[in-house]
Amino acid sequence: MNISPSKLISLLFFIFSGFFLYTAHQIEVFAFDEGAAFNAKTFPIYLGYAGLVFSALFIILPETNPTNVDLKVLDYKKTVGLVILMILYGITILRAGYFLSTSIFLVLSYIVLGERKWIWIFLLSFPFVAIFMYLLHGLLNIYLRDPFLKFIGIMG
């Protein structure tokens, strides 16, 4: 039996809604609120049921407008590469500081996407981030924590 990717996603959503409904029932409300017409778990419970109903309908009913995606033409390598870089960016942003982690993220992203014009790669990373930081920190007064720049004495 073949199941379309959209139906598979709906099946996953059905399971997720079931889990959501179960978790909604587990929400502990105050004792005096237990029998109230509306408490903290009322709305989530309705949402759980709504999720089950809509996903079940999609699974049962025929697909009117099936989406065909040619999986062979998708660029998994670059997409996964970018996602990994973003995760690394998230890990390093607080430790290495905004300037260094952002600049390195940009440089590596350009390279992952196949860019090899080194002057532009440089200009659109370190100097670009420095100007952006100046705009945020210097002009808009938005604080940016940066241990690296603090360490080298550029930022207070």
Next chain:
Amino acid sequence: MIEGILIGLDTALSLKNLMMVMIGCFSGTIIGMLPGLGPMTAIALMIPITYGFDPATGLILMAGVYYGAVFGGSTSSILINAPGVPGTVATSFDGYPMAQQGKAGKALAIAAYSSFAGGTISAIFLLIAAPSLSLVSLSFRSPDYFGLMILGLTAVAAFSSKGNFLKAMMMVVLGLMLASVGQDTLSDIPRFTFNNMNLSDGISFVLVVMATFAMSEALTIIFKANDPTRAAKQVSLSQLGSIKLDKVETKKMLTTIPRSSVLGFIIGVLPGAGATIASFLAYGMERNFVNDEEKQKFGKGSVNGIAAPETANNAACSGSFVPLLTLGIPGSGTTAVMLGALLGFGIQPGPRLYQTNPEIFWSVIMSMYIGMVVLLILNLPLIPYIARVLATPRTFLIPLILFFSVTGVYLMSFNNFDIYMMIGIAVVATILRLYDFPMPPLILAFVLGGLMEENLRRSLLLSDGSWTFLWDRPLTLIIMLTILFIVGWQIYKSFLKK
């Protein structure tokens, strides 16, 4: 009203706000021009910056970005046949053929003048309609609001689903589920936090918008980079030809603009319909209105064929502000993003906004006029230069979008957990987009989730737990019947195609 207009003018014409309109229109044009990046992405990228300003300035900036992005979308439609936003798809039907004939400058000028006229006429309608509707909406009660919110979500789902209503409804439910994460507003009881402190305040609106639009949009572009159906054909970006229009062309536009403005505004006011439907309807209507000789030119570079959708999509933009400003209920994904930003400022749009924050209410309306003028006098002469943005390589563009997205969320919380969560949501959104699960209903539901729960809570408590509040008042009953009709009709269509 005169006093309000003067307050609005005073706020909108301050040097800072004028600058914001210009920056908004300019940056919106550039972002909207890039294929795949629409007004929602443009506004989402601006939200963290707007939090540095007062609410009126922030909203003026976002309104400028909105108009700019719609105008920018038509530029890429005309020049490379790759509409930046769905609302400008109809523009490409005649805009691109005209550009291929070496009249790209003329096509862009028609688009700019029509956008200006459509936006200006509909802003006058907004000026008249918004205060009156505000007064009417003061009589709305919680059950009516609850009904209206469901109606808005259902209508957006029906219109944005490309024939897959159930997919859109699943996205609505997912958006509401995401909105229910965090402490309950009334009792402070944690819900779906799984003892994680980072989730106790709920999921940030900026995070969800950035993840589902800016970030997933960028990932989708890379993911589908090799897809031959997405390859854009290029018209010469350096030689666009004259932007001057002759008398015949001007006359044609003068007949098209009024009717398309009215149609666009009405469609824009309806929840969920928006600029895309307005532009297609206006294109179709115009084709029926013109004589047989002119009809033959449609699809081959007709002046009316460009003017009608361009007028209508801008008129619809103004129209979509009516439910936002008067009822506090956004009618489209873009205005939902604006509502989220307003709530972030601590402002609740709705009938009372007109009385409690007149400077915001009126300055937004006034800034629309100013935005239109800016678009015309600033963007039109600059088009040959701005158009070069279309040549920006994706290898630079995508990392910069990702960088702005991460920075936007980082600036809100200085917390890596939010960045990881954003990446997770973006990856899921990218897969969902791939299979045509629409994102605007999710955002609209996420923004309305809290308000919906609040109104349901009030309605149920007032009716002592009984659901009769859904049909007790004639207004609520009419709203509920409309919802039932939309849902029933959409599901019936699924059976029809079996």
